[in-house]
Amino acid sequence: MTTLKNVHFLKGCEASVLLDAAEEGDAEKDASSNFSLRGYDVVDDVKSAIEKSCPGVVSCADILALAARDAVRLTGGSSWKVETGRRDGRISLSKEADENLPSSNFNIAQLKQNFAFKGLTKKDLVVLSGAHTIGVTSCFVINDRLYNFTGRSDTDPALDPTFASELKKKCKPGGGGPVLELDQGSSTVSDAHFYKAVRQNRGLLTSDAALLNDPLTRAYVKRQSTSPVKATFGKDFGKSMVKMGGIGVLTGNEGEIRKRCAFVN
Template identity: 55%
Template sequence: MAFSKQILVFLVLVGIFNISCNAQGLKLGFYKKTCPSAEAIVKKETASIMAVAPTLAAPILRMHFHDCFVRGCDASILLNSTTNNQAEKDSFPNLSLRGYGSIDRVKSAVEKKCPGVVSCADILALVARDAVSLLNGASWPVPLGRRDGNVSNSTEVLFNLPPPFFNITQLKANFASKGLNAKDLVVLSGGHTIGTSHCSSFTNRLYNFTGVGDSDPSLDSNYVARLKTRCSATDTTTLVEMDPGSFKTFDTEYYTLVAKRRGLFTSDAALLADSETRAYVTSHATPQGSKDFLKDFAKSMVKMGKIGVLTGSQGEIRKTCGFIN
């Protein structure tokens, strides 16, 4: 057991070392000389998309998260499956993602101005930031210079993405393996303030939590009753707001819900099981915590955006995000 723990610590440290080394290749204004209008084009196109479909902000933010946690922020989530390979986007946890067409639209606009210069990985990072900002959410500096990976394997998704049923110990270990700490965990979980979820991601908490037809005792009983009116035990299609009442606004209401034991997922409830994450939830379950949350979210997103990046001569700059060159 002690040896296993040493191996785990070693792997986490190696992962953090690789993250920090590669991230040094990123910098603000990376395209200042090669494509000075790149960020302005991304912002303009994202604004046009959001004006028509503001609900895309949540899935695009989630897409960026899912990309970075598997192979690092290398746009591997955007690659299409081939006859011989099932890509990440076709793995079960990613089947509900939306917004690929929007990323392609932004990429095409940038390509017209500066062909073969700006990576899909950088575009995804920028669109995620701009989409959140347009919902009155946080904004953050996005260091650029990521290169696109040429490998995308669906089997790697399940080993890297934290599922909604993880407990706090599993969540902290998963985030630590990516160079993120407990504060990053609770801050980035705040992204659940926007968007929706399929019933199937949490119905186990409503109908058969321990296998005897019971509900999760950590979920408010009144909320259980309300959710049961929306979701049957076998429902796989209905969408439920993760932050009812303000799911289109980037605010701290998510923490208010979690504090009231009304977070949808086991992973939301888990934030109350750790002293550090619980303290953050409690302090931000008030209007006063809003400014601090936006500031913290910005910092954690910058950290997340540096996970396992390819820089320099690594990878490539894809011409089309769904295909390697």
């Protein structure tokens, strides 16, 4: 399962996730936590077009930051100002991604610790989790939640029973089944519907349900699931994306501006 936050979260906003492996299977994009990440070809096309117009000026890291903003805007969400001038990193390791990216199985304590390590607050955590308003995941990711939550062939009791039955019709034991919308019924629109699903115990991931297990994150979920205040999510999301987009930025003589996003110069 991969969302917008995975793109910038590990080393920071320096495009290491775009690099191909020096050795087979050893890049961030090969990590299990980035298994569902897509769109590399789109970034490559953008980079190629920019290089023709102004070679060696716009980094892949800036392209990612701008593309994240534009993807949200094009799916009905809000916009925000993106500062540019980032440079690209030269190192990408799958082991680091698997060890450091927040897992879809994390509980609230693990999520808070993981985000705090990057200088992100509990509000950033619950806001950036709203990135699950768009995108998909696989049956494999939620298999244990449906069929073996505590190792006793049980289902997560935090999951709405009716929703769990619906998911079991799609997802077979062992993880086989179709691609699943992260925000069931609203996965192509950037809105606050995700929080309504979480409040109804219909958040797809364990980490979604975990947002109800902290007073601050639970209160935010409740507010955003109530229609009169939905507009605040877009503004909050932009602020948290700007904050995350400033993590680990390379500038000046650090890193490089790649000619092709999948390869170091």
